[in-house]
Structures are given as C-alpha cells and as structure tokens.
Amino acid sequence: MAPFNKVVLAHGSGGRLSRELVESVFLKSFSNPSLRPLEDAAEIKVGGVTLAFTTDSYVVTPVEFPGGDIGRVAVCGTVNDLAVKGARPAALSAGFILEEGFPGALLCRITASMRRAADEAGVSIVTGDTKVVEKGKADGIFINTAGVGLIPKGRRLTSAAVRPGDIIIVSGNLADHGVAVMNARDRLGLEGGVRSDAAPLNGLIEAALRVPGIRAMRDITRGGLATVLNEVSGACGFGAELDENSVPVSPAAKSACALLGLDPLYVANEGKIAVFAAPEAALGILKAMRAHGYGRKAAIVGRMVKEKIPRVRLNTAIGGSRILLMLEGEQLPRIC
Amino acid sequence: MRNAAAERFSSPLWRDRGLASAALSEMEKLALLAAAKNGGRVNFMEVCGTHTMAIAASGMRRLFPEGLRMLSGPGCPVCVTSQGDIDRVLSLTAIPGVIITTFGDMLKVKGSKGLDLHAMRESGADVRVVYSPLDAVALAAAEPARQVVFIGVGFETTAPVIGAAVARAKKMGLKNFSSTAFFKLVPPALELLLSDPGNKIHGFILPGHVSAIIGLEPYRFVAKKYRVPCVVTGFEPLDILTAINMLLKQIVSGKPAVEDEYFRAVPADGNPAAKKLIREVFTVTPASWRAIGTVKNTGLSFSKAYAAFDAVKRFGIKYKEAPEPKGCRCGGILLGKALPPDCPLFGKVCTPSSAVGPCMVSSEGACAAWFKYGN
Structure with missing residues (x-):
C-alpha cells in the first residue's frame, strides 16, 4: 500500500512531507547502512578509503537570478553536500534535461557559470548526460549533479555525534537565496538588492575543520535552518535551542520576508552551513570561519540541550520562547 | 512596497527585549488591578x-x-x-x-x-x-x-x-x-x-x-x-x-x-x-x-x-449552504468560545499538512498558529 495518494508539491518543500516521502518510499525500498543516516552525502568505503557520495537535482525558475543561476547552484549544492561531510570534492557529474526550444546562448551562460563555480571549488565536471524532451514536457532546463569526494582518515562528521552543550554556528546571513529567487520569479520589485548566496563552501569548511571540535555540519538549503535543526535533533536525540536575536539575517531580506509572510528560518539558502561544535572549540571555529570570505558574518546562534523529547526551541527576541517545527507544507504568500 | 518603508514600521526597537520586559512588568501590575475589577479574569x-x-x-x-x-x-x-x-x-x-x-x-x-x-x-x-x-x-x-x-x-x-x-x-x-x-x-x-x-x-x-x-x-x-x-x-x-x-x-x-x-x-x-x-x-x-x-x-x-x-x-x-467539516470547532474558535487545543481534532487528525478546518489551513489561522508555534 502506498503511504500517500498522490505526490503533492509539499513533498518537495524540504520540510516534513519531504522527509516522510524519503523515509516511507525511498528509504524503505533502498534501505542500506550508507543511506540510512539520510545526511547530505552518504559515506561509502572503497578499497580502504572512505568516500562521500551525493546527488541532487535542480529545478529553479527563473534560471538566472541576482547572485547566481541554476548552474552555479547545481555545482555549489553538490560541492557543499560533500564538504559538510568533511570530504574533499574529487569529481562531479552533470546531467541535463533540456526542453525543446531552450535558447543556446542561455545554456552556454549556464555551463560557463558551472565551470566558474567548479573552478572556484577546485573540482572538475568529469562526466555527464543530456536528454531533450518535447516542448511543454519540462520547464526549460533541469540539471542533476552528483559528486564524489574523499573523507580524510580519522575525520568523521555526523549528526548522530552531536551532544548536549554543543554550540550551533551558522556561516552567515540566512534567507538571501530564497528571497532573491522569489523576487526575480514573481517580479516583486522589492528593493534592497538581495542576492542569492550560492557559493561553494569547501574552502570555508576546510578552514573551519583545521580547528578541532566540529562534530557535524549541515548544508542549510530547502526547509531552512529550522528544518536542519529538527533533523539534527532527531538524529542525535537531543534538543536544540536557537536565539532569535543571534540569527543573522540582512535587513533587506528580513523586511522582504515580513512583507511576504515568510519566516527566514524556513527560507532556502545555497551557500550557508550550520556547524555543531564542542563548546570549548566554538570560539576558535567561529574565528576561523569569520576569517574566510564566505564566513565573514558567521555567528553563534544557539546550543544543543538535554530535553525529554528531542525538539527545537526558539528563544524569541522579546524574551519569550516557542517550539520551532519542521516546515509544514509549502511556504505560501498570504492574503493580508 | 519599498523596503525602506517596511523598515520604518518594523525597526528592531519594536522587538527590543528591555522594552518588552518593562512593558511586561507594567502589564503584571495592571492585570492584577483589571482582574480585580473584572471578577478575576x-x-x-x-x-x-x-x-x-x-x-x-x-x-x-x-x-x-x-x-x-x-x-x-x-x-x-x-x-x-x-x-x-x-x-x-x-x-x-x-x-x-x-x-x-x-x-x-x-x-x-x-x-x-x-x-x-x-x-x-x-x-x-x-x-x-x-x-x-x-x-x-x-x-x-x-x-x-x-x-x-x-x-x-x-x-x-x-x-x-x-x-x-x-x-x-x-x-x-x-x-x-x-x-x-x-x-x-x-x-x-x-x-x-x-x-x-x-x-x-x-x-x-x-x-x-x-x-x-x-x-x-x-x-x-x-x-x-x-x-x-x-x-x-x-x-x-x-x-x-x-x-x-x-x-x-x-x-x-x-x-x-x-x-x-x-x-x-x-x-x-x-x-x-x-x-x-x-x-x-x-x-x-x-x-x-x-x-x-x-x-x-x-x-x-x-x-x-x-x-x-x-x-x-x-x-x-x-x-x-454547506455543513462544516465533522468534529471541527473552527466556528467556536472564530467566535472566541474555544481555543484550538479544545478541539478534538487539533494536532491529531487536523494538522497543517492534512487540515480539516480553515483555521488550520490558513497561515493566519488560530489553529495553524497554535500548532506551528507549539503554544
């Protein structure tokens, strides 16, 4: 018996329904020890070395937006999924599904952008695939990338290792990507110059990992920080506490979210990570992150706590507190 | 709307912890006086x-x-x-x-x-x-x-x-x-x-x-x-x-x-x-x-x-005319006669992903707010 009647859009939101789809369909069908932790990349052992392996498909409208494009996101997303597992990206693949009529010049801009992002990450796109479908059967362009990377000996980063007292650090301002794409897609005309944060973070991550004490890292993409914290909390069995006042969000993104009725804690990023670090190491790690271009606005935003039920609590700006759930359904703009 | 205008209406001062705590301690005193006049509530x-x-x-x-x-x-x-x-x-x-x-x-x-x-x-x-x-x-x-x-x-x-x-x-x-x-x-x-x-x-x-x-x-x-x-x-x-x-x-x-x-x-x-x-x-x-x-x-x-x-x-x-969904207490909640947790469906069969009543569907509904923010 299928666990649900039909696929709905919220199954792709990155929130609770996405999680349910993955667990009740994919995990059930494919179950194996590498897949089971459901982290950003799987760990596999090959000939005595540990590899990280990941794949991701990219669908975004419009394909170009301030700060990036579908190609940049496709490369950065996969690089980051490898890097947060502590892996050094070794090679990427790129598969393209193109709709009949897609402009050649735009495709060339996208591939050039992919090349630039890959160069920045120090990785090559070594294999690929192309399919063309009839007009109307796809939305311009879909890109799938997969990546493989080497996890150095002795390095093991996993959400299950996170402990109470661990400090949560985010690498910079949240919500920029989601706001920039929405603004471009729906021509909202919001001012303030919010740009996508799409960036390869393997450099930043290597710099942070030079300071010992990091237990886990997560790529904060769809579903936002709130979803990442819920996933980590579920994986390690402890609670998380987030301080609203400490969460970095640019004023422009903040007011855009306020206007649209979106919560920055649930909005997607493409160049931000959450780091879970032993308390005594946190300040050193923060300093190392801030010394890197993509981590200048890194901030300590909360801590892991012992709680009866593993869940995420938000200490609000005015001194109140509330539970922070996984994203429910899709984020929809509101009436008034 | 321009972002600058939005900023004017939501300066960080409107979320300041010190100001909030001052307002809350005033509220504590006023609520006592008001409740005394009001039969306790x-x-x-x-x-x-x-x-x-x-x-x-x-x-x-x-x-x-x-x-x-x-x-x-x-x-x-x-x-x-x-x-x-x-x-x-x-x-x-x-x-x-x-x-x-x-x-x-x-x-x-x-x-x-x-x-x-x-x-x-x-x-x-x-x-x-x-x-x-x-x-x-x-x-x-x-x-x-x-x-x-x-x-x-x-x-x-x-x-x-x-x-x-x-x-x-x-x-x-x-x-x-x-x-x-x-x-x-x-x-x-x-x-x-x-x-x-x-x-x-x-x-x-x-x-x-x-x-x-x-x-x-x-x-x-x-x-x-x-x-x-x-x-x-x-x-x-x-x-x-x-x-x-x-x-x-x-x-x-x-x-x-x-x-x-x-x-x-x-x-x-x-x-x-x-x-x-x-x-x-x-x-x-x-x-x-x-x-x-x-x-x-x-x-x-x-x-x-x-x-x-x-x-x-x-x-x-x-x-x-069409009847309300069975068991749903959105009506009572809209009239201030019930709070979301009073509804037998709340959080059980009625959640934002599978909402029964509109108060759970709407992002501004009382039930969605209680559910989402775990009050």
Whole structure:
C-alpha cells in the first residue's frame, strides 16, 4: 500500500512531507547502512578509503537570478553536500534535461557559470548526460549533479555525534537565496538588492575543520535552518535551542520576508552551513570561519540541550520562547 | 512596497527585549488591578489573523500574567469564508478555459466535498498563485482568449487592492477578467460577537492595517454601546504588548474608548482614497460567515457600476449552504468560545499538512498558529 495518494508539491518543500516521502518510499525500498543516516552525502568505503557520495537535482525558475543561476547552484549544492561531510570534492557529474526550444546562448551562460563555480571549488565536471524532451514536457532546463569526494582518515562528521552543550554556528546571513529567487520569479520589485548566496563552501569548511571540535555540519538549503535543526535533533536525540536575536539575517531580506509572510528560518539558502561544535572549540571555529570570505558574518546562534523529547526551541527576541517545527507544507504568500 | 518603508514600521526597537520586559512588568501590575475589577479574569480578543500569528511567533503567550488570556477572533480571511463560498470558488475551476488566480492561502481550504484548489490543480485545473490581483489583470491582458478569475476574499485591507485591479481592468476594457467579491467587514463582525450576551470579551486588539484604510470612527460603537475597550494595534511584539497595557488601563480607569497604538501608520480618518475606491467599486451586502451564517450588511460585493466584473454573476455560480467539516470547532474558535487545543481534532487528525478546518489551513489561522508555534 502506498503511504500517500498522490505526490503533492509539499513533498518537495524540504520540510516534513519531504522527509516522510524519503523515509516511507525511498528509504524503505533502498534501505542500506550508507543511506540510512539520510545526511547530505552518504559515506561509502572503497578499497580502504572512505568516500562521500551525493546527488541532487535542480529545478529553479527563473534560471538566472541576482547572485547566481541554476548552474552555479547545481555545482555549489553538490560541492557543499560533500564538504559538510568533511570530504574533499574529487569529481562531479552533470546531467541535463533540456526542453525543446531552450535558447543556446542561455545554456552556454549556464555551463560557463558551472565551470566558474567548479573552478572556484577546485573540482572538475568529469562526466555527464543530456536528454531533450518535447516542448511543454519540462520547464526549460533541469540539471542533476552528483559528486564524489574523499573523507580524510580519522575525520568523521555526523549528526548522530552531536551532544548536549554543543554550540550551533551558522556561516552567515540566512534567507538571501530564497528571497532573491522569489523576487526575480514573481517580479516583486522589492528593493534592497538581495542576492542569492550560492557559493561553494569547501574552502570555508576546510578552514573551519583545521580547528578541532566540529562534530557535524549541515548544508542549510530547502526547509531552512529550522528544518536542519529538527533533523539534527532527531538524529542525535537531543534538543536544540536557537536565539532569535543571534540569527543573522540582512535587513533587506528580513523586511522582504515580513512583507511576504515568510519566516527566514524556513527560507532556502545555497551557500550557508550550520556547524555543531564542542563548546570549548566554538570560539576558535567561529574565528576561523569569520576569517574566510564566505564566513565573514558567521555567528553563534544557539546550543544543543538535554530535553525529554528531542525538539527545537526558539528563544524569541522579546524574551519569550516557542517550539520551532519542521516546515509544514509549502511556504505560501498570504492574503493580508 | 519599498523596503525602506517596511523598515520604518518594523525597526528592531519594536522587538527590543528591555522594552518588552518593562512593558511586561507594567502589564503584571495592571492585570492584577483589571482582574480585580473584572471578577478575576481578563479576556482580550485579537480580531486579526496577523496578530494571532505575531503573538504566537513572538512566544509572548508564556510571558502574559496569570488571569490574562488572548482569544483569537474572526479575522482570518480564509477562516471566515463560508463553506458555501469555498464551494463556489471550487466550482469556478470546472468552467472550461478559465484561469483561476488566487493568493496562496486559499489553495488548501477544503470545500464540502473534501477537495481544494490544490487538488483541482493536480487534476488539471489551471490555478495560479499571484502576489497581487494586478498580476491577474496583466495575465488577462496577455491571454485574451482565456477567462481569468481572481479569487477575492478578505477584509477592508484586501478590498481596495482588488477594487483597484477591477478598476484597471475596466479602464483597459478587459472582457476576460473577473473576480469574486466575498469580502467581510470588521466592525460588523465585532457587533456580531458583542451582541451575543454570553460573550466574555473584555477588550479588542484591532488590526492596524484595517484602520489604515477605514480609520478609527467605525469602531466607536464598541466602546460607546457595548462599553468594551478597543486599541488599534500594529504588528510588532511591542505594539501588541503596549496595546494590551492600554486596554488594561481602560478597564482600570473604567473609561472604554477607541485608542490608536499604531499611529505611525494609522491616521484617525484612515485612507480617504482607498475608502473612495471601496465606495465606488463595492456595495455593502449580506455576507456568509463560517459558523455564523449569512448576516446582512456585513460584507462587500461589486456595485452596479462594476457588476460586469463579478465572477459569480458572469458564470452564474449559485450559493448553497454547506455543513462544516465533522468534529471541527473552527466556528467556536472564530467566535472566541474555544481555543484550538479544545478541539478534538487539533494536532491529531487536523494538522497543517492534512487540515480539516480553515483555521488550520490558513497561515493566519488560530489553529495553524497554535500548532506551528507549539503554544
């Protein structure tokens, strides 16, 4: 018996329904020890070395937006999924599904952008695939990338290792990507110059990992920080506490979210990570992150706590507190 | 809106912890005095869904003094829309060639047959989310061969925006644009609540954005006739804390009035241009409210001059009373007679992903707020 009647859009939101789809369909069908932790990349052992392996498909409208494009996101997303597992990206693949009529010049801009992002990450796109479908059967362009990377000996980063007292650090301002794409897609005309944060973070991550004490890292993409914290909390069995006042969000993104009725804690990023670090190491790690271009606005935003039920609590700006759930359904703009 | 303007209304000071704690300690003292005058309890109602969300999101409920309770009122546009009107919206999707345009909130409100716009879209109806009804007008201009219908629901805040869209469509001579006008009026809603002798409402937090349109005048009867305090309030945490203190002071002094906490946005007479537009495009009519039924003079629909743009008339959609979902207590919650956890379905069969009643569907609904923010 299928666990649900039909696929709905919220199954792709990155929130609770996405999680349910993955667990009740994919995990059930494919179950194996590498897949089971459901982290950003799987760990596999090959000939005595540990590899990280990941794949991701990219669908975004419009394909170009301030700060990036579908190609940049496709490369950065996969690089980051490898890097947060502590892996050094070794090679990427790129598969393209193109709709009949897609402009050649735009495709060339996208591939050039992919090349630039890959160069920045120090990785090559070594294999690929192309399919063309009839007009109307796809939305311009879909890109799938997969990546493989080497996890150095002795390095093991996993959400299950996170402990109470661990400090949560985010690498910079949240919500920029989601706001920039929405603004471009729906021509909202919001001012303030919010740009996508799409960036390869393997450099930043290597710099942070030079300071010992990091237990886990997560790529904060769809579903936002709130979803990442819920996933980590579920994986390690402890609670998380987030301080609203400490969460970095640019004023422009903040007011855009306020206007649209979106919560920055649930909005997607493409160049931000959450780091879970032993308390005594946190300040050193923060300093190392801030010394890197993509981590200048890194901030300590909360801590892991012992709680009866593993869940995420938000200490609000005015001194109140509330539970922070996984994203429910899709984020929809509101009436008034 | 420009971001700079948004900043002016939501400077970080409106979320300042020190100011909040000062307001809360004042509230502690005032609540004691007010409760003593009031038989031990003070129940205030935030009429508007945006306030419900702001209260829940700021986690302030835990900080309120004992004996002070905030009830949610009939101010979430999706929630108050009757089951019969939702059915009318859904039946519009069956008309061949129609493009339905709507605000996102309406997508998942279920009609009496358990279907919603989302389900209609999945089975092939052309349903599109827009951010502004003007986008729907632009769509109609771009697709002259299709009929574009905007789903107009809401209060005085939304009506002028849709009024402006319809006025533009008329000016452009568009024959393929229409809208529903299932609008509700806030002041008559308060009268509905207060005219129930069993009501336990001791004060109203009134929506600042509604008064930015209609001003303060339409609420005077609440203080005068029913002797219930009112404060027109902004949407930041400190706006709400300040307004609660203003309500408490009115109770303590025994002088109910309509005060304006949100004076940085609300002139006493509202927005004359928007009011004029409402008068021109709409006319006061009976409206059908969820859980309350059809009540005369509580809503807006298109005036004679704009009747040609009424989707209900254009497509001959009939209204049929339809029962509320079984077991759902949205009605009681809208009237301030129950809190979301009082509903047997809350959090069990009714969650935002599989909502039974509209208070869980709408992002501004009381049940969604309680569920999402784990109050």
